[in-house]
Structure formats: C-alpha cells, structure tokens
Amino acid sequence: MRQLTVAVHAPDPITSAGLVSQLGTQQGIEIRDWEQRAEADVLVFAAEWLTPEIVLVLRRLAAEAGKPVVLVVSQIGEAELVPAIECRVVAVLPRSATTGERLAHAIRAASTGGGVLPPSLLGELLKHVERMQREVLDPMGVNTAGLTTREIDVLRLMADGKDTVEIAGELSYSERSVKHIIQGITGRLNLRNRPHAVAYAVRAGVI
Structure with a gap:
C-alpha cells in the first residue's frame, strides 16, 4: 500500500487533535502540518457548516494547492454541496459519523481520483445534475x-x-x-x- 501524506485543518484544536488521532491508527497515512499542505497528497478540512467564508477558503486552497479535499462537516445541503465540489472537495463525511476507518477510506479514494458521498448527498447531487441538464443544457x-x-x-x-x-x-x-x-x-x-x-x-x- 502506497504511503499517503495528509494535511489536516480544523476549526479548533480539539477537533484537529481528534482527527489526527483517528488517522494515527491507520496504516499507510502520514500526517503533515497544515503549513506543509502543498506537499500533501490529500487535504482533510473540517468545519461545522459550509458558510460562504469557508467556501472562500476552500476556493483559495483549490487555487493555491490544487489538492483533493476530504470535507468533514456537521451539516451540508445541496446549496453548499455544488460550490464545495467546484473547490475540489471530492469526499464529504458527516462529522458525527466520522471514524478513522471511514476517514482513511475517503482519503484513499480521493488520492486515486475517486470520491465518497453519503447516500442523501449523492441523491441531491444527481437531482442537481438532472435539473441542470433539463433547464440549462437541453x-x-x-x-x-x-x-x-x-x-x-x-x-x-x-x-x-x-x-x-x-x-x-x-x-x-x-x-x-x-x-x-x-x-x-x-x-x-x-x-x-x-x-x-x-x-x-x-x-x-x-x-
């Protein structure tokens, strides 16, 4: 298994320590300081909600580092999902259900060009694509x-x-x-x- 490097950003030290601790039990994943994010394979970004300010930060990250992002968030809906995807977010994990195994799975998927979405969000995304096809592209x-x-x-x-x-x-x-x-x-x-x-x-x- 290839060693993956990951940089973690969280809104507070406790959340950051928790995510780092969860990843520390997973083989094949090496944690880098956030300041070294340009050298990481995948970025893990945690937030309570996807506010316009957070979307702006993600947009800057996409332009700056161009790395796939795993988003750990307490709450997100269709309105926030599409802007997040535009910012290279390829995996979304509900904060309350995030475990070391799920986080590692999302990171590995992100590193190979894949993605991970909860079923409810996947359904919302498919509805959005269908609506875009019908109302804009057709x-x-x-x-x-x-x-x-x-x-x-x-x-x-x-x-x-x-x-x-x-x-x-x-x-x-x-x-x-x-x-x-x-x-x-x-x-x-x-x-x-x-x-x-x-x-x-x-x-x-x-x-």
Missing part, C-alpha cells in the same frame, strides 16, 4: 459531456470506423462541415486527435 442542445447532438452523431460514426467522406454522406453534411465539427470538439475539449475524441465520448457514455 435548451442549448448540449449534454453534460459538453457535446451537441450533431457532434455526438459525428463521433458515433467515427467510432464505427467511418472516414470524413463517409460521415458526410451519411449525415448529409459537406466534408468541410464534418472537419469543422471534429476540429470544434478537439479544440474545445482539449483532445489530441480523433481517437482521443472518440475515447472521451465513450467514457462520457454518450456513444
């Missing part, structure tokens, strides 16, 4: 992957192995239009080439 003809229906049609045919001429013929587009669509996808989403664009669409589940 009227624009775009999905959560950032692709339009026309772009998805082109990518689907690319995935079938068709070249520009064949795609143009099947969709009744000009070859120039097909090339423009593909260039738009790769440029906007920072994709290297056509295979990369197809792989992105497959991972996003749109083709």
